[in-house]
């Protein structure tokens with residue numbers, strides 16, 4: 001049977017399907033449930049310096065091609081998070097997502113995460129709807145570079161940089177993040193929605209992030225562009241609902257994938273379903289391991305020059 005183990009930087013995973021930040025990952029219990037259900041790793045909800053309540057409701061709205069959300073980075077704050085995860089048994093398979101408004105915030109958060117016994121972080125440089133943090137920080141290539149350089153110098157953490165797709169030039173951002181161990185592409189797209197009879201916006205915050213099947217082509221393009229330009233390790237995320245979607249991301253350069261919105265629809269069996277599908281695809285196509293298909297549509301020259 002083909003192997004679906006993978007490596008992102010020096011992080012080895014038994015399988016490539018990871019829980020994305022912000023979906024059913026608010027408590028240690030719900031995170032553990034994803035791991036026990038077959039996720040190769042999990043990313044926590046993004047954690048900041050202080051507790052944030054988030055935006056007034058409605059914060060989520062379902063549309064035909066996915067979800068709109070403006071949760072507003074609600075989170076318990078780093079100190080409460082550390083307390084909650086004190087005796088968490090799966091720290092090695094957990095990537096702690098952090099967000100901040102300055103280099104100092106990010107470094108302080110990273111050091112606290114490391115002090116609490118975790119060894120991997122994902123930098124949320126990309127939340128599309130909260131002022132002063134997220135993609136406002138993440139669109140500033142110099143700031144992104146300083147954040148990653150400082151964390152690398154002052155901790156031993158394995159770092160994933162989650163970049164915003166809400167820019168025209170994602171390559172510059174990727175290059176500014178090159179000291180990270182891997183890129184995570186993509187966060188949600190800035191979007192809004194209108195209810196025609198109440199004549200109200202569907203989200204209290206008006207603008208939110210768009211996720212789910214409708215954003216998959218954008219995410220695939222981001223992975224393809226960044227892999228082609230940098231050849232670096234990438235974790236693909238955006239609209240992945242089934243194993244076929246996952247394979248598409250591997251073929252254009254992702255070494256692992258994350259699922260968010262689909263977990264809300266498909267529930268916890270989704271991890272095993274996707275992993276089984278990947279194994280069957282590799283077997284039936286004559287590959288012995290997942291690494292054989294990563295980036296083939298970029299590396300074998302078939303797309304060069306187009």
Ligand SMILES: Cc1cc2nc3c(=O)[nH]c(=O)nc-3n(C[C@H](O)[C@H](O)[C@H](O)COP(=O)(O)O)c2cc1C
Pocket residue numbers: 020021022023045046060067069071073097124127162186187188210211212213215237238239240258259260261262
């Ligand atoms: C309700 C909700 C909350 C989210 N919260 C976060 C978050 O706290 N940090 C983050 O980096 N991404 C967050 N995201 C973005 C997801 O991690 C993911 O990048 C995005 O939803 C695209 O993947 P998907 O189409 O599989 O959902 C959130 C997405 C949703 C739908």
